[in-house]
Structure formats: structure tokens, C-alpha cells
Amino acid sequence: xxxxxxxxNSIKHKRSKNGMNNLAGYIFxxxxxxxxxxxxxxxxxxxxxxxxxxxxLLSDPEWSGLDNYKKIFTRDDDFTASLRVTFIFVLVxxxxxxxxxxxxxxMLNQKLKGMNFYRTVIYFPSLIGGSIAVSLLWRNIFGLDGxxxxxxxxxxxxxxxxxxNPDTALGSLVLLNVWQFGSTMxxxxxxxxxxxxxxxxxxxxxxxxxxxxxxxxxxPMLSPVMFFNxxxxxxxxxxxxxxxxxxxxxxxxxxTYMYALFLYEKAFKHFQMGYASALAWVLLxxxxxxxxxxxxxxxxxxxxxxxxxGEK
Numbered sequence: 001x002x003x004x005x006x007x008x009n010s011i012k013h014k015r016s017k018n019g020m021n022n023l024a025g026y027i028f029x030x031x032x033x034x035x036x037x038x039x040x041x042x043x044x045x046x047x048x049x050x051x052x053x054x055x056x057l058l059s060d061p062e063w064s065g066l067d068n069y070k071k072i073f074t075r076d077d078d079f080t081a082s083l084r085v086t087f088i089f090v091l092v093x094x095x096x097x098x099x100x101x102x103x104x105x106x107m108l109n110q111k112l113k114g115m116n117f118y119r120t121v122i123y124f125p126s127l128i129g130g131s132i133a134v135s136l137l138w139r140n141i142f143g144l145d146g147x148x149x150x151x152x153x154x155x156x157x158x159x160x161x162x163x164x165n166p167d168t169a170l171g172s173l174v175l176l177n178v179w180q181f182g183s184t185m186x187x188x189x190x191x192x193x194x195x196x197x198x199x200x201x202x203x204x205x206x207x208x209x210x211x212x213x214x215x216x217x218x219x220p221m222l223s224p225v226m227f228f229n230x231x232x233x234x235x236x237x238x239x240x241x242x243x244x245x246x247x248x249x250x251x252x253x254x255x256t257y258m259y260a261l262f263l264y265e266k267a268f269k270h271f272q273m274g275y276a277s278a279l280a281w282v283l284l285x286x287x288x289x290x291x292x293x294x295x296x297x298x299x300x301x302x303x304x305x306x307x308x309x310g311e312k
């Protein structure tokens with residue numbers, strides 16, 4: 001009986017100690033938890049509700065059911081136009097950004113003197129990438145009287161307004177997105193550092209050339225990192241907004257009218273907050289579907305070393 005009593009007291013003491021540890025943990029995470037509930041989850045729930053209402057920010061929301069969604073898919077030509085421009089932007093800029101980031105990472109993975117300095121210099125522009133200042137600078141560089149046209153004039157070439165021409169405006173934004181490659185490059189570089197050097201040594205013994213090493217060792221071993229950058233790139237590209245607003249304002253002739261810019265104008269220019277909320281949820285569904293498809297397809301090309309084979 002005495003032994004049972006001691007064991008019961010020990011169990012109660014452990015439970016009390018675990019309870020105190022759990023309480024301490026909740027206290028430590030409470031700032032984040034409160035912030036998540038009030039600043040993330042609650043706005044998400046609010047936007048979902050508002051997507052079914054007619055809400056102008058100046059009056060109380062009125063329930064309208066599926067009217068907003070019906071209008072999006074049946075009567076709004078700007079929705080189709082902005083979605084088309086955004087898809088073109090994603091399909092062109094994202095592969096270029098991934099390829100360019102990988103090439104730069106391969107160059108910075110070399111064992112050369114002063115390489116840390118070069119890595120810092122190349123990554124530095126990404127610290128200010130996406131800001132209003134960079135967008136204004138980009139507009140000046142590619143404007144009619146910008147630095148690009150000034151350089152072309154040295155060779156007797158008459159430049160154009162790159163950001164004011166419908167044929168080149170979207171390309172200017174694509175170039176800006178590719179130029180902001182720093183974070184993607186750093187992730188690729190970290191992935192390259194994790195590839196065992198023994199694999200390259202064994203391939204060299206077998207007489208494999210550099211190109212063969214790249215396609216049979218580097219790319220398969222780097223595929224999880226590539227997949228990670230692909231998913232982040234898709235999400236980020238669909239949210240392209242600042243550059244489109246500052247550099248081109250969606251023009252000329254709606255050639256750079258990004259979906260996020262369209263959503264912003266509906267909410268804060270036309271004060272159609274309910275309609276803008278519906279647009280936001282449509283974008284969420286589109287990105288979620290594309291992401292899910294990429295996860296499904298990844299089993300055929302993403303290689304995980306822990307599996308000993310590519311996921312099939």
C-alpha cells in the first residue's frame with residue numbers, strides 16, 4: 001500500500017510538472033498565437049464572408065450570395081484579361097528565374113579566393129528587391145530617356161519606351177523578376193553544398209564529363225530544392241503587384257494588368273471590397289490547384305536521397 005501511494009504521488013508530481021511545462025510553452029507562444037488569430041485567421045474568415053456580400057467600405061455589407069462569383073466568371077472581362085497576363089508572366093519569368101538562379105549558384109559554388117565577397121555582392125540587390133525604390137529605379141532605367149536607351153544611343157540605335165510600349169512592357173517586368181534572384185540562388189547554393197563530393201569523385205573515376213555529372217548527379221540531387229523554389233516561385237509570381245503598380249500601372253493597353261493589381265483596384269479604387277474578397281479567394285483556389293498538381297507530378301522527377309530512389 002505504501003509503495004502504491006508513493007507511485008501515485010510520483011505520477012501526480014510528473015503530471016503537475018508536465019502541466020507547468022505546457023503552461024510555460026503556451027505563454028511563450030501566446031504572442032504569436034494571438035497575432036495569428038487576430039491578424040491572420042480572423043481576416044481570412046472575414047474575407048470569406050465578405051466574398052458573399054455587396055460591401056463598399058462606406059456602408060454595411062449586404063448578403064448577395066454567389067453574385068460576386070457569377071459576375072467574375074460570366075461578366076467581367078478584366079478578370080479574364082488580368083488572369084491571362086498573370087499566367088503569361090508566371091510561365092515566362094519563373095523558368096527563367098530558376099534557370100538563372102541555378103547558373104549563378106553553380107558559379108558561386110566554386111572554390112575560389114574571395115568567393116564570399118562575390119556571393120555578398122551578388123546577393124545584395126535582393127535585400128532591396130520588390131521595394132518601391134527599386135520599381136522607380138527600374139522605370140527610370142527602361143524609360144524613354146532611361147539608361148538603357150542612352151547606352152543604345154552610343155551604338156547609333158534608337159531606343160523605345162520599354163515600359164510604355166505594349167510589346168515590351170511585360171518583358172520589362174519579367175526581367176525585373178528574374179533580376180530578383182538572390183533568395184532563390186541562396187537556396188540553390190545551400191542545396192549544392194549538401195551534395196556529397198564522393199558522387200562526383202566516383203563519376204570522375206568512371207570517366208564522366210562535367211555535362212554528364214550535371215544531368216546525372218547535380219540535377220537529381222538538387223531536385224527537392226528545385227521543387228521547393230518552384231512552389232515558392234509560383235506563389236510569389238501570382239502575387240506580383242508592386243512593380244506593376246509603380247512601373248506601368250497595368251498599362252499600356254492592359255499589357256501588364258496583373259491579377260493582384262486588378263484585385264487592388266477593385267478594393268481600394270472602386271471600393272468593391274466584397275467583390276475584391278471573391279477575387280482573392282478565386283486566386284487562392286487557382287494557386288492551390290496548381291500547387292497540388294505540382295506535388296502530384298513531383299513524384300516522377302523529385303529525388304529524395306533518404307529513399308534511395310526517386311519517388312515513383
